[in-house]
Structure formats: C-alpha cells, structure tokens
Amino acid sequence: MRLKDKVSLITGAASGIGAATARTFAREGAAVVVVDLNDEGGHRMVDQIRDAGGSAEFVHADIGQPREVEAMVRAAVDRFGQLDILHNNAITTTAGHIGEIALAGWQKTVDVGLTAYWYATRCALAEMMPRKRGVIVNTASISGLGGDYMLGAYNAIKAGVINLTRTTAIEYARKGIRCNAVCPGPIATPALLGALNVQPGHIADRICQAIPMGRFGEPQEIANLVLFLASDEASYITGACFVADGGLTAHTGMPSLFGIGPEW
Numbered sequence: 001m002r003l004k005d006k007v008s009l010i011t012g013a014a015s016g017i018g019a020a021t022a023r024t025f026a027r028e029g030a031a032v033v034v035v036d037l038n039d040e041g042g043h044r045m046v047d048q049i050r051d052a053g054g055s056a057e058f059v060h061a062d063i064g065q066p067r068e069v070e071a072m073v074r075a076a077v078d079r080f081g082q083l084d085i086l087h088n089n090a091i092t093t094t095a096g097h098i099g100e101i102a103l104a105g106w107q108k109t110v111d112v113g114l115t116a117y118w119y120a121t122r123c124a125l126a127e128m129m130p131r132k133r134g135v136i137v138n139t140a141s142i143s144g145l146g147g148d149y150m151l152g153a154y155n156a157i158k159a160g161v162i163n164l165t166r167t168t169a170i171e172y173a174r175k176g177i178r179c180n181a182v183c184p185g186p187i188a189t190p191a192l193l194g195a196l197n198v199q200p201g202h203i204a205d206r207i208c209q210a211i212p213m214g215r216f217g218e219p220q221e222i223a224n225l226v227l228f229l230a231s232d233e234a235s236y237i238t239g240a241c242f243v244a245d246g247g248l249t250a251h252t253g254m255p256s257l258f259g260i261g262p263e264w
Helices: 016-027 039-051 066-080 103-131 152-175 190-197 201-211 219-230
Strands: 008-011 031-036 054-058 084-088 134-139 177-184 241-244
Touching: 008 016, 008 066, 016 031, 016 084, 016 219, 031 039, 031 066, 039 054, 039 103, 054 066, 054 152, 066 103, 066 201, 084 103, 084 219, 103 134, 103 152, 103 177, 134 152, 134 219, 152 177, 177 219, 190 201, 219 241
Parallel strands: 008 031, 008 084, 031 054, 084 134, 134 177, 177 241
Antiparallel strands: none
C-alpha cells in the first residue's frame, strides 16, 4: 500500500476528482477525511470507503469560511492524531465577461478557490512542520495556464493556485514538506457535465473535437496522478505542475495548414 498509515484530508471529496481521490487514497491505506458541503454525498463516500475496509470520516465545511477551514484540519488531527496529506480540491466559480462579472461572484470564487487553498495550506503546515514531513497537492487547471472566454474568475484563481503551489514548495522544501499541483483539462465530473447540459448546441462535442485524444478525462485518471504525487514515489518532486488534459494544451490551436486533423 502506497499510503499505509497516512492521514489525508480532501476538500470537495463528495464527487468528481475529490471522490475518486478519496477512494484511491483509502485503497492505498490512508485514512481519509472527506470534506464537503454536500452532507449526503460526503456520508455516502465515507460509507463506500468503510464498506471496502478503509478508514474515513466526513466533515461538513464551507472552505470559504476560515473558521471552518481551521475546524476541518483540527477534526482530522483530533480523529486520527496527525495530518500527512492535504488535497486542496474544492471549487466554485462564476462566469461572465470580465467587464460584467458581479463583485460578489468574483469574491466568492476567490474565497473558495484561492484564499481557502492558502489558508488550508497554512493550517496544515502548522501540523506538518513539527513532524518535518507532509504533502500538499493542489487541484489547479489548464485554465491557470491560459485564458478561457467567460471564465476570467476561474482563470485567475487557478493561475494563483499554480504560483501558490510553487511558493509553498520552495519555502518548505527543507522542512520536509512537498507541494505540487495537478492541472486537469476537461474532466467528466458532475459539475462540468451539469454545466454543459444547460449550454445551447453541441458544446460537449466541440470540446471533445478540440482534445487530441477525442474525449473528456475521467476523475480516476486525475486521482491516479494525485496518488503518485502524494506517495513517496514522488519524493524528489516539489513545486511542479502536472498537466493531464488529453493533449489539449499541446496544440497551438492553429488549424492545420495541410487539412490534416487528429484522425488522420
């Protein structure tokens, strides 16, 4: 087991990438603190882990509230005695042109998707530093590496997460603590699929056509990467941002000069 005797905390763990990571960590021997606003989904995840022989606890938390971030970290340590792995993953966002985004929407996006990542990191470091070991994995995005129409708030926080990851890594590298980020492309999570269902036209088909692999990623494919970064197999990796996007950002976006596409 790659995470035997480790204690992990995952935000946004009731569905999508967080849920896949929670199941994967538990399978690899970690105790898992499942954090989410979704009580039903969170308890369901804990039941699944326990039914499979793993150890898990659910903590209801709105990570946009600093006191609830403090409480989730404290709950992990109170229940399991330590915190070895923090996976900052929960997200919310608002859409719109930069000149039209509502202030409240922008602020909530930043509070949940960037400030909470920093504050959870700060709280986790306080537990990891005395033991001189620990791992933090942040869910960033390829949207932190480039711009997207109507997703300026999301682009901003994910770019922030990438540099938060780098700064945390260099500041704490000699303290025994590693910090890395994953940058997924379009992943078939309930949140993304739900958003696509309310869009006109065949946007999902157009997205798949833009991806060289021709499909959305699966949450488990990102969980596999998070597992590697959380494990001792990645012991010399810190401050890195790993893209997993089916080749999407490998393409310049320029149409082929020769009429040849991905299905040649």
